[in-house]
Amino acid sequence: MSKVISKRVLLMLVTLAAATALCTGAASASRSFMVGIYDDPMSLGTPDKGFPLFHSLRAQVVRVTLQWGGTLGVAKKRPKVATDPADPAYDWDVYDRAVELAKKQKIQILFSIVGTPPWANKRRATRYAPTNFRDLQNFATATAKRYSGTFKTSDDTVLPAVRLWLAWNEPNNPLFLAPQFRKVNGRWLVWSAYQYAKICNAIYNGVHATGLTGERVACGATDPFGNNQPRSFRPSVSPLAFLRSVKKYHLLRFDAWAHHPYAGRPTETPTTKPLSKTSVTLGNIDDLIQEVTRLYGNKRIWLTEYGYQTRPPDSAFGVTWKNQAKYLAHAYAIARNNPRIDMMVWFLVKDERRLGGWQSGFFTANGARKPAYNTFRALKH
Numbered sequence: 001m002s003k004v005i006s007k008r009v010l011l012m013l014v015t016l017a018a019a020t021a022l023c024t025g026a027a028s029a030s031r032s033f034m035v036g037i038y039d040d041p042m043s044l045g046t047p048d049k050g051f052p053l054f055h056s057l058r059a060q061v062v063r064v065t066l067q068w069g070g071t072l073g074v075a076k077k078r079p080k081v082a083t084d085p086a087d088p089a090y091d092w093d094v095y096d097r098a099v100e101l102a103k104k105q106k107i108q109i110l111f112s113i114v115g116t117p118p119w120a121n122k123r124r125a126t127r128y129a130p131t132n133f134r135d136l137q138n139f140a141t142a143t144a145k146r147y148s149g150t151f152k153t154s155d156d157t158v159l160p161a162v163r164l165w166l167a168w169n170e171p172n173n174p175l176f177l178a179p180q181f182r183k184v185n186g187r188w189l190v191w192s193a194y195q196y197a198k199i200c201n202a203i204y205n206g207v208h209a210t211g212l213t214g215e216r217v218a219c220g221a222t223d224p225f226g227n228n229q230p231r232s233f234r235p236s237v238s239p240l241a242f243l244r245s246v247k248k249y250h251l252l253r254f255d256a257w258a259h260h261p262y263a264g265r266p267t268e269t270p271t272t273k274p275l276s277k278t279s280v281t282l283g284n285i286d287d288l289i290q291e292v293t294r295l296y297g298n299k300r301i302w303l304t305e306y307g308y309q310t311r312p313p314d315s316a317f318g319v320t321w322k323n324q325a326k327y328l329a330h331a332y333a334i335a336r337n338n339p340r341i342d343m344m345v346w347f348l349v350k351d352e353r354r355l356g357g358w359q360s361g362f363f364t365a366n367g368a369r370k371p372a373y374n375t376f377r378a379l380k381h
Contacts, residue, residue, distance in 0.1 A: 011167050018092065033336050035379050036110065036345035038063040038305055044072065044094050047101050053349065055105035056264045061164065063110040063304055064098055065346050068139050069117025070126045075139060078119045085146035086339050092146060096159060099147060103160035112166035112221070113140060114202055127178045129195040133202040140206025148212055165217040166258055166304055171196040172237040173223040180237055188230040190237055193245030204253055208344030212266035219254035224262050224280050238278035240291050247295045260305040261285050266319045270331040282331055289340050302343040303335055307360030310370060313351065314359045319375040325371040332379050346376065
């Protein structure tokens with residue numbers, strides 16, 4: 001074949017390239033990327049101050065933990081009609097307040113349904129899955145109905161709509177779902193994945209049972225690390241192994257896969273590859289996306305928790321205040337430029353006072369503002 005390309009062929013190639021560029025540009029322009037915040041002490045503890053602050057930070061979405069059971073649990077006792085949000089067993093007050101204030105500030109809520117009440121798991125801690133997953137599905141239906149945008153409270157107030165949902169939190173971490181492994185017939189099974197497949201199916205089916213349009217339910221919300229060692233002192237499951245396992249255990253449908261791609265060490269930038277090949281940080285987020293694609297197709301990706309702690313106050317795990325701002329801007333640019341990622345949520349706004357907690361806020365526990373505050377406000381929307 002001649003190495004000389006005819007003018008006609010050249011014109012066709014140029015036209016094709018231009019058309020491709022136009023399509024890519026159109027896809028990028030139509031894609032929605034949401035900048036978010038996650039700070040329950042502010043959204044639930046001091047919402048009157050929290051939501052105006054979220055607004056000043058220009059947050060588009062605020063992730064809020066909606067407890068089925070727990071300290072702020074909606075269902076302290078078993079409801080008689082579990083799918084009815086007006087059942088007297090339910091106490092929604094703190095969450096109603098959050099959605100009302102969010103609407104006032106023109107912010108979307110992402111509700112993360114977590115925690116099993118004692119009546120639903122034989123009086124065990126909230127991190128243990130329900131005995132009957134129908135109970136969870138019914139609760140998810142009641143929750144979606146209440147925040148459908150049409151539900152009226154007893155005083156005739158129509159509650160604002162919530163369309164973004166997250167099933168549980170870091171189910172591959174024993175702090176949030178236990179046990180992680182279980183020995184059955186002499187073999188160790190990834191029991192957290194087995195239970196979580198049922199948890200997410202229940203929440204997905206419960207939310208979508210309302211028939212509302214625009215509902216999106218994310219599964220996963222996985223921890224970036226995991227040792228895959230059932231006999232260890234603190235067994236956990238790595239995110240890719242967990243993803244493969246929930247597929248094996250029939251996690252059927254979800255609208256997005258969520259992940260928390262924290263760096264493993266303060267010396268790691270947002271592009272640093274993790275030391276362990278089983279970890280998934282922002283530096284190798286494409287490994288997770290490729291596996292989601294292989295198992296479930298072109299599902300969307302939500303990064304529902306991310307952050308860098310600072311030094312001061314955390315001398316062990318923190319970065320400098322300057323680097324926190326730098327890494328924040330870099331991380332959000334990476335996420336925005338990835339066509340599969342639709343959301344990135346920063347944890348948190350104000351540092352926790354205890355050093356065993358988190359110090360990734362835009363403010364210290366005493367209220368000093370870090371440079372990351374202005375960096376976050378300046379993010380592209």
